[in-house]
Structure formats: structure tokens, C-alpha cells
Amino acid sequence: MWSNRKLAWESFLSAGPRPRAGLDEGNVTTILVVEDDQDIRILLSETVLDLGYDVLEAANGEIGFRRALEEHPDVILLDVMMPVMDGFEVLINLKEHAEAQPMLVIMVSARGRSRI
Numbered sequence: 001m002w003s004n005r006k007l008a009w010e011s012f013l014s015a016g017p018r019p020r021a022g023l024d025e026g027n028v029t030t031i032l033v034v035e036d037d038q039d040i041r042i043l044l045s046e047t048v049l050d051l052g053y054d055v056l057e058a059a060n061g062e063i064g065f066r067r068a069l070e071e072h073p074d075v076i077l078l079d080v081m082m083p084v085m086d087g088f089e090v091l092i093n094l095k096e097h098a099e100a101q102p103m104l105v106i107m108v109s110a111r112g113r114s115r116i
Contacts, residue, residue: 027102032056033091034064035108036082040097044077061085066078066094068103104107 031048035041036059048055056071058064061078061084068076076094080087088109094103 004009018089028053028074030054030056030067030071030073031075031077032064033045033060033077034058034061034082034087035077035079036060037079040110061087065086065090068094069097069099072099073103076103077108078104
């Protein structure tokens with residue numbers, strides 16, 4: 001199961017650095033991985049590193065929010081369900097800060113489909 005997810009990430013990122021949407025012609029070089037599960041955070045971070053990107057890590061939403069504002073990554077891989085501050089709260093807080101506006105955020109979740 002993990003190998004399938006790793007292959008999916010590799011195919012997504014394998015095209016190499018991409019232009020930043022809506023910004024200058026710069027390339028994506030730094031990706032912030034915000035994930036409370038250490039094993040998943042390591043898997044995502046190692047995949048990002050293997051593909052030649054710089055990686056930053058955060059173990060919860062509050063730390064991820066602070067690192068995003070301080071480090072200005074090009075992309076944030078943001079877990080949805082985390083303690084302290086969940087991914088949706090992080091996203092809402094980032095939207096309120098003008099300096100975070102150009103950041104691309106990809107929401108990541110291990111949550112399955114609801115039975116509703």
C-alpha cells in the first residue's frame with residue numbers, strides 16, 4: 001500500500017520543478033511537509049528530497065503555520081487531521097496573511113470516504 005502511494009508521489013513530482021502558479025517565472029524549489037504522523041512525514045520528505053527539492057518539516061499545524069510564514073516555501077503539503085491546529089485552520093490562517101498568498105497548498109489526508 002505504501003509503495004503505491006510512493007509511486008503516486010513520484011509520478012506527481014517526477015516532472016521536476018514547475019513554474020509557480022500566478023507568480024514570476026521562478027521554479028518550485030522548497031516544499032514544506034506538515035504532517036503529525038512521523039512515518040508519513042518521513043516518507044513524504046524523503047520522496048521530495050529524492051526528487052531534488054529542498055524540504056522543510058513540521059510535526060503539527062501550529063509549527064507548520066509558523067514555518068510557512070518564516071520560511072516562505074513554494075509548496076506546502078498539508079495534512080488535514082492534526083492535533084493543535086488542523087490543516088483547515090492552517091489554511092484559513094495562511095489566507096489571512098498577505099505574505100502567504102503566493103504559496104501553493106496541497107491538502108493531504110489518509111482519511112477515507114465518509115459512509116454518509
